[in-house]
Amino acid sequence: MDRQIRRAAVIGSGVMGASIAAHLANIGIPSLLLDIVPAQLTDEEIANQLSLESKQVRNRFASQAINKLKKTNPSPLFDRDLVALISPGNIEDDLDKVKEVDWIIEVIVENLEIKQQFYKKLESVWVNGTIVSTNTSGISVNEMVKDLPDSFKNHFLGTHFFNPPRYMKLLEVIPGEKTLPEVSSFMKDFCEKKLGKGVVVAKDTPNFIANRIGTFGLLVTLNEMLEKGFSVEEVDAVTGPLLGRPKSATFRTLDLVGIDTFIHVATNVSEKVNNRSEQQIFEVPKLLKQMVVNGWIGEKAGKGFYQKVEKETRKEILSLDVTTLQYKRQNKVVGSSLESAKLVKGPERKLKALLAGQDRYSELAWNILKKVLLYSAEKLGEIADSIIEIDQAMRWGFNWSLGPFETWDAIGLKSSVAKMEDEGLVVPEWVKEWIDAGNNSFYLKENGFTYYSSKGKYRLVDSVPEVISLKALKEQNKVILSNNGASLIDLEDGIACLEFHSPNNAIGADILMMIEQSIEEVRRNFNGLIIANQGRNFCVGANLMMLLMEAQDEEWDEVDHIIKMFQNTMLHLKQFEKPVVTAPHRMTLGGGVEVCLPGDQVVASAETYYGLVETGVGLIPAGGGCKEYVSRISESASEQLTDIQPLVNKLFETIGMAKVSTSALDAQKLGYLRKSDLIVTNSDHVIYEAKQAALRLVDRYVPQKNERIHVVGKEGKAIMKLGAYQMKLGGYISDHDQLIVNKLAHVLAGGDVPAGTLVSEQYLLDLEREAFLSLCGEPKTQQRMQYMLTKGKPLRN
Known part of the structure; x- marks a missing residue:
């Protein structure tokens, strides 16, 4: 049977039930959230002349849970607007609506007798073939449905989410004695690929694994x-x-x-x-x-x-x-x-x-x-x-x-x-x-393959096509080039992967050198390049310590050289005649974002926290970040024949306030990622999906060209600077903040040229570099850089 889960019903709107519904919404699955009917009216309901028969009273628990999702921090939702995919209801009035769903998830109180009573009620409206699961943390799956028909048991199992469901990787699948193998297999596959979970199959024993x-x-x-x-x-x-x-x-x-x-x-x-x-x-x-x-x-x-x-x-x-x-x-x-x-x-x-x-x-x-x-x-x-x-x-x-x-x-x-x-x-x-x-040992590693102890023998760990391990590939001697900061690894099928492995994946000269060498190697021997790694974070930016030391020593030629090298490398990456796909995950900040921008497509982990945060250390993006986003605005506005000033204003606010996305979906909403960029829920599958994206681009690839970019000019700069001035008057930003964002406005506007002027990419890169260098010389910027390095958080001076 070709199963799909298009709609779901979650029974129980407590913290776990509501959060599971939220995570279903994260992947675009609408759900019905049901709970019991309240026994008493609240004071507010009495004041509004409602009765126990009023729909909003009867749906109160589910409705309150949905509203709470919008305010919970950290958010269970990739984007708070996704809450619209969750519909409230109650078990007495709406249980028959489960006939319209493909998966029913029970998340009611951890009491065996109450669960058994509920399942008898559910079975009376259940459509044969619909998957039903319990989110119990330890009650016997078999005991819950022991008195129900085999047809129900065949489609019943445990799916134990860990709290909070969005962020915790583990999901235990617990088949019952009568669960059909194809049902267990389907749920394991669905929860891994769609929900992004790490799934283990557990036995029906107290508290599972x-x-x-x-x-x-x-x-x-x-x-x-x-x-x-x-x-x-x-x-x-x-x-x-x-x-x-x-x-x-x-x-x-x-x-x-x-x-x-x-x-x-x-x-x-x-x-x-x-x-x-x-x-x-x-x-x-x-x-x-x-x-x-x-x-x-x-x-x-x-x-x-x-x-x-x-x-x-x-x-x-x-x-x-x-x-x-x-x-x-x-x-x-x-x-x-x-x-x-x-x-x-x-x-x-x-x-x-x-x-x-x-x-x-x-x-x-x-x-x-x-x-x-x-x-x-x-x-x-x-x-x-x-x-x-x-x-x-x-x-x-x-x-x-x-x-x-x-x-x-x-x-x-x-x-x-x-x-x-x-x-x-x-x-x-x-x-x-x-x-x-x-x-x-219980595990044995040979030639990049892992074996494990099983019934007295070493057995090969099953390979999962969607899981590509860079560590295993390196053990299999798939490294093509390497230095202290990065390695180029053969992913086979004509695709190579550039992996960062410097401390904190910070970008320094060694990484920039390896990018240039990788371009040459891929040009000769491969069809495409992806930039990805499996460190804790993709990249938290440039090597701030090195930059601060050069600035404090007033080695301005050296700072200029570093920034120019970064800019040129990113430009070479953008203009490379073969497809480049970047695959960020978790913290992707400053220079990490700028490394992603030259790529033809971004394939991001859903949990990607993405942002140009340079203003937090008293600087502006100068590795092509400002130039690239202005270019994108110019291109989209030209296609739609719209005024670019509002879009540049929004960009000014996003970069000026150092906004960081709370998810990859939020990064799209902020304008950091394009709608055409892909989001992968399972972080273990990101490199595989990036490789597939690169392969799709190979046959139809058209290299990016030098662009002429429309800018808003001095008139647009004045508008942005006025906004900064008003924020300063309101006490929202300091004098130094105002200095920084005024320089940012100068770059994003394209300097003092007339509005509508077409400028080159290099022209904007030069503006970036000039602004960056001037800010490096500011004592308050150096204080911010020092504070970030020692305290790990921004200083507002």
């Missing part, structure tokens, strides 16, 4: 703290990035999740498992129960393991003393193992350095880690079929740098197992048999 192991790890950590007398801040110092975990570590994570929610998840396991020792592990400590009684349930209550308090001139975060149950000032945590781990880079090396220590913090790390590793090994086969699914679930769902089995490899499988056995711990038989067979 990620929450089972994650909850175990948190309880082990909590018990270790209580037994050994560690403080909250000591535990978080150990169990954050040094252990390969997020900065929120253990107790900030618990505060974010909600201690009441965590207790519910832990209790679900203790009540459902049959093994008495496992039940005891998941029993909730008295400390957590007392905190719930006190109302200290985390961030949503204003206090949990941490409390933010307002002092006279600042905010302070206090930590809970778990012995006295009083909040106190945090003590600085210092230890030789912690300091050693901080000095090295990479999660594997940090972890090894931490465990190699000889203090109480390295002991704490080992005591937590060994139990999590052993538990993960014990649960293989019960909660998931492979170590890959367990590792992916923990990386994607709990933001661990390494999954349990990847961690085991990193610290040394044989040596760590030997240490565990010396300490009297029971190691699962399959792990000992694996080591006895002569294996030193």
Whole structure:
């Protein structure tokens, strides 16, 4: 059956239900959001003379949830206007409307009996073949529908989103006993390709994969703290990035999740498992129960393991003393193992350095880690079929740098197992048999291919065509050219990929040199070029430290040379006679945007935060950013015979205020991306889609030519400068801000030429460079650059 999901229905408009509906809207799928009918009128409804029979009252919960989506920050929507794709309703009046949808997602209260009652009601209006899923975080999928017909069970499964659905990568698919394989396969494919999720297939066991192991790890950590007398801040110092975990570590994570929610998840396991020792592990400590009684349930209550308090001139975060149950000032945590781990880079090396220590913090790390590793090994086969699914679930769902089995490899499988056995711990038989067979790790990498331990053998990790790993290609000797800043990699099929790998992917001379060399190499031996990487961020701009040092030394010829080199390289990229596709993701700022602009097409990850932010450091874009956007305005206005001044005014505001998009879709709305640029929801598929875009361009490619650009001239500049003056009078910008944006207005207007003058690209590039150089010499600009480098945020001086 050729399935498609065109419309959906979400049942339950709480935080998760509404956010799932929002993410469906993100990919263009309209949904019906249903909830129960209120039992009482609000004061406002009474004042408006409404009754319990009024439609807006009956739809109140869903309508309120939809309105809240517009105000939530960070936004669950790529663009707040997408909220129009969600329609409110209620279960009593509108349940039969699910006949018109292709997917029904239940997100009601986590109570088995209530869910069972709902599914009996739903089945009476359900159309055979419609997929139904539950978003439960741990209740048995099979138990929910045990009394329903097989036809319903065939199309029923679990789809466990992690919160918030837009941003969290993990989605657990949990097939039921009777779920048709083609239904599970379709949902896995849909959630990966359309929703952009990392999907793992889990067994129908309490809390599935990620929450089972994650909850175990948190309880082990909590018990270790209580037994050994560690403080909250000591535990978080150990169990954050040094252990390969997020900065929120253990107790900030618990505060974010909600201690009441965590207790519910832990209790679900203790009540459902049959093994008495496992039940005891998941029993909730008295400390957590007392905190719930006190109302200290985390961030949503204003206090949990941490409390933010307002002092006279600042905010302070206090930590809970778990012995006295009083909040106190945090003590600085210092230890030789912690300091050693901080000095090295990479999660594997940090972890090894931490465990190699000889203090109480390295002991704490080992005591937590060994139990999590052993538990993960014990649960293989019960909660998931492979170590890959367990590792992916923990990386994607709990933001661990390494999954349990990847961690085991990193610290040394044989040596760590030997240490565990010396300490009297029971190691699962399959792990000992694996080591006895002569294996030193759970994963094996050879010639760029990865193998994993499965039923006593190494098996090749299945390749996914849409997932292109630059790291794997480099291990397969696909590197064509390379220097410290970038590498050119053969993607096959006549397409090469230029990858940045400088610190923070900042653009310096080495990257610019590699772009020029890549152009020559592709000209001789390839059909097209894509510019992409798989770093944390695509590119946060030019090398600001180098620029500041040259400016402080007043090496103006050198600054001029650097900017001219950048401009010329971007111009060569734009005029290259073969297709160029750029593929940004996450932070793409300043020079990162300017690298994307010369390309024939942008293929962006949906989570791309894109913007020309140079005014924040006292400068203006000078790598062709101003020129390229003015050129685009000129071209579009010429085609539509419209006045370009309003469009230039909007550009002036966008660049002058250093606006950064909240998504790739928002970047289109701001005018940074064109409507013809592509947006890819799954970040792992971006390079594949960029390659496909380049291949499509090859046969019909027409190189870009030198352009003549219409500008608004001195009259248009006056309009922009007037706007800046009014903002200064209103107190919105400083004197230095006004100086910066006046220079920006000069560039965007094309200088002091008459309105409507046609100018060359080089003319505008020269204006950019002149303005940039003059601002580099300003003491307040240098202060802004210094502040950004030391504080990581803009200075408004």
